[in-house]
Each structure stands twice: as structure tokens, then as C-alpha cells.
Amino acid sequence: MSNRIFHCSLYLLTWNLHHAIAYDEYLASKFHESRFVPDVIPEPPEELLNVTFSNHGYLYPGEKLFETETSEQPNVTWNADPNSLYALYMAGITNWTMIIRPQVNPAEPNITHRICHEFHQWVTINIPGNNYSGGMELYPYIAVTPPPKPYVSDRYAILIYKQPGVLNPPLPKWTEWYFFQEFSPTVKFVKDYNLTGPVAGNMFWTTD
Numbered sequence: 001m002s003n004r005i006f007h008c009s010l011y012l013l014t015w016n017l018h019h020a021i022a023y024d025e026y027l028a029s030k031f032h033e034s035r036f037v038p039d040v041i042p043e044p045p046e047e048l049l050n051v052t053f054s055n056h057g058y059l060y061p062g063e064k065l066f067e068t069e070t071s072e073q074p075n076v077t078w079n080a081d082p083n084s085l086y087a088l089y090m091a092g093i094t095n096w097t098m099i100i101r102p103q104v105n106p107a108e109p110n111i112t113h114r115i116c117h118e119f120h121q122w123v124t125i126n127i128p129g130n131n132y133s134g135g136m137e138l139y140p141y142i143a144v145t146p147p148p149k150p151y152v153s154d155r156y157a158i159l160i161y162k163q164p165g166v167l168n169p170p171l172p173k174w175t176e177w178y179f180f181q182e183f184s185p186t187v188k189f190v191k192d193y194n195l196t197g198p199v200a201g202n203m204f205w206t207t208d
Contacts, residue, residue: 034157065206070204084162092120162195
């Protein structure tokens with residue numbers, strides 16, 4: 001009887017481990033498909049961030065949501081160390097292409113730049129464990145909206161980073177950023193405060 005219980009337990013452990021690895025790969029694929037990796041962050045999140053919108057329900061990575069479904073701040077949970085502090089950073093990006101035509105020699109080919117417009121939607125630091133309501137909110141949640149045409153659909157990611165300790169930053173004067181692929185304000189935020197991760201994350205698209 002004990003051998004049967006042991007083998008059943010081993011099977012369940014193996015099954016759960018296999019599916020956890022498969023889901024992490026699925027999460028990573030969505031961050032690559034949306035070009036959050038490498039446009040905004042160099043690597044995908046380590047684990048899935050559980051996100052629930054009151055007007056939508058549970059968020060699966062890569063879903064397309066309507067504006068009305070994201071009007072309220074979502075609930076988020078992750079596999080957190082209760083003795084650690086975390087930072088929540090929600091970013092949105094829109095891409096478009098800028099074509100520069102040569103002025104000196106019209107025979108030369110056009111120069112094409114793919115430009116990212118990044119903006120923050122929600123920033124909270126000093127989160128104890130996964131109790132984000134107990135953290136210090138730098139920027140409250142802003143309801144997301146689809147971009148005007150002909151821009152590419154907005155993509156949004158909610159990322160969780162582990163802090164080295166309590167952060168006491170001045171209130172950042174962020175509004176929005178335009179940047180080429182070589183630079184990302186999200187990465188700057190992570191470097192400025194020596195954050196680790198993202199240890200968890202999720203992403204979605206908006207549609208009208």
C-alpha cells in the first residue's frame with residue numbers, strides 16, 4: 001500500500017513539474033511574440049503573475065481585452081517570499097515605424113527606425129510579500145485604452161521585481177517616453193533601484 005502511495009505521489013509531482021515548465025515556456029513565448037522581449041525587458045518573467053480583472057476574470061498571457069474589461073485595477077498574486085519586498089511595474093508600449101528619406105542623395109535607400117512609445121500604467125514599491133495594497137504607490141493604476149489607428153495595438157505587461165531592501169526614491173517625474181530599441185525606461189527603473197527579476201509577470205493586448 002505504501003509503495004502505491006509513493007508511486008502515486010511521484011507521478012503527481014512529475015505531472016505538476018512538467019506542466020509548470022510547459023506553462024513557463026508558454027508565458028515566455030507570449031512575451032517574445034509581443035516583443036516585450038527584447039524591446040522593453042531583456043528576459044521574460046521567471047513565473048506567471050496571477051492577474052484577475054473584475055470585469056473580465058482571470059487573465060491568461062497574451063489575451064486581447066476590451067477597454068471596458070480593464071477599467072478597474074486588477075488583483076494580482078505571485079509566489080512571494082513573505083519576508084521580502086517587491087516592486088510592481090506595469091508598462092504599456094506602442095510601436096510604429098519612422099522612415100527617414102535621405103536629403104543629400106535621393107538615390108540612397110530610406111532609413112527605417114522602429115520606434116517604441118512606452119508609458120507607465122501602475123507603479124508600486126516596498127510591497128511586503130504579495131500584499132501590493134500594503135506597498136508605497138508611486139503611480140495609481142490608469143485604465144488602459146487602445147491606441148489610435150494606424151498604430152500597432154497596445155501591449156501591456158504587469159511585472160514584479162524583488163527589491164534589495166526598502167526603497168526611498170524621490171517621486172519620479174515620468175510621463176511617457178519615446179525610444180529606439182537600444183534603450184528602455186523599464187530597464188532604467190530596474191537598474192536605478194537595483195531590482196532583481198522580473199520574478200513574475202503577465203501581459204495582454206488591448207482591442208477596440
